[in-house]
Amino acid sequence: MELRRIGVFTSGGDAPGMNACVRAVVRTAYTFDLDVIGIRRGYEGMIEGDFVEMDPQSVSNILQKGGTLLKSARSERFRTPEGRARAAEQLRKFGIDGLVGIGGDGTLRGAAIFYEEHGIPIVGCPGTIDNDLFGTDETIGYDTALNTAIENIDRIRDTADAHNRLFLVEVMGRDAGFIALNSGIGGGAELVLIPETFTEMDKVKKRIHSLMSAQSRSSIVVVAEGDELGGAAKIANALRADPRFERIDLRVCILGHTQRGGAPTARDRVLASRLGAAAVEALVEGHTNVMVGIINNEIKLTPTRNVWQRKKTINYELLKLTDLLS
Ligand code: F6P
Secondary structure (H helix, E strand, O other), X not given: OOOOEEEEEEOOOOOOOHHXXXXXXXXXXXXXXXXXXXXXXXXXXXXXXXXEEEOHHHHOOXXXXXXXXXXXXXXXXXXXXXXXXXHHHHHHHOOOOEEEEEEOHHHHHHHHHHHHHHOOOEEEEEEOOOOOOOOOOOOEOHHHHHHHHHHHHHHHHHHHHHHOOEEEEXXXXXXXXXXXXXXXXXXXXXXXXXXXXXXXXXXXXXXXXXXXXXXXXXXXXXXXXXXXXXXXHHHHHHHHOOHHHOOOOEEEEEOHHHHOOOOOOHHHHHHHHHHHHHHHHHHHOOOOOEEEEEEOOEEEEEEHHHHHHOOOXXXXXXXXXXXXXX
8 A cells, every 4th residue: 555644653751862753754754755644642642633744844953852742641542442443543534544653662562453453554663761672772762861870870979979878879761771780880880780680688788788898988779660679769778777787878869750851862863863764764665563673783674573572681791790890
C-alpha cells in the first residue's frame, strides 16, 4: 500500500532528544511528499483523536529543547483491546496510513500488539533515558541523562568531601543499571548498585564500612532506583539502623526527574536526527513492526518484539572497573 499520510507520536517517559527526532521525522517525510500528523500525548491522544497537522516549519527551533512538543503519556486505555480499536478507528478517520512511535519498551510493546491487531504499519524509534532496549547501542535521551547524573555527582562530591560524608545517590533506571554504572565510573563512585546483579545487604554494609573507616574522606554510592535492595532511602535506613554506622555521617540524594529534563547533548541530537530520518525511510520502504536503532554506527532494523523479549546486557567489565578504581 502506498503511504500518503503518517502520524508521529512520543509516548511513555519523555527523553531529551525526542523533539530532535520528531523534527527529523517531519522533515524527512516531506522529502517523500508525505503529509505528517502529530499525535499529542502518545497513545492516549491517539485514542482521543488529539491530532495536529505538521509541516517543516512547525518543527523549527525544537531540536535543542528537552521535553516533547507533542507531549507524552502512559496510557492505561491503550492496554485494552477496546482502547486500541478506538485508536485504530481514529487513525483511519484521519487517513493516517503509517506511524512512527518514539518511546521506550512500553511504547514498543504497544506498537507490536497494535500492528498485529489492526495492521497499520508502524516503525519505532528508541526513546528512553534508561537505555534498556535491545537493538540499539544507545537510546535517545540516555547520553543526556548520563551527563546530567555525572554533573550532579560532581557537585555532590564537593560537599561530601568538605564534610567527609557518605552519600547514597539514586539515579533512574527502573529495570536497568546503565545510567548507574556509567555515571558511577564517570563520577568516580566508590560503589555502584544495579538491578542486573544480586545485591547482598551485608556485603554492601561491609564494603561501605571499610571505605569509610579506612580513610577520612567522602564516599559516594550510586544506586539505581530499580536495585532489589529498594533504592537509596531504604538502604540508608538499613545503614542507620546498624550500630556500626553510628558515627558515619550519611546523606541521601535522589536525582529523580532532573535526569529526564534539559537540552539534549550533541550525541543525543545526532542520534535522534539519524533515527527519525531512518524511521521514515523504513516506513517508505515497506518495513513495519520494527524498531530503528544504531549498532556500531550503522542503522539497523530489529523486529519490535525482540526489542523487549531479548535483554540488552550491561558490560560486566565496567562493574569490575568500579571496584578496581575505588
Ligand atoms: O522509563 C524512564 C523512566 O525515567 C524510568 O527510569 C523511571 O523509573 C520512570 O521513567 C519514571 O516514570 P514516571 O515519570 O512516569 O514516574
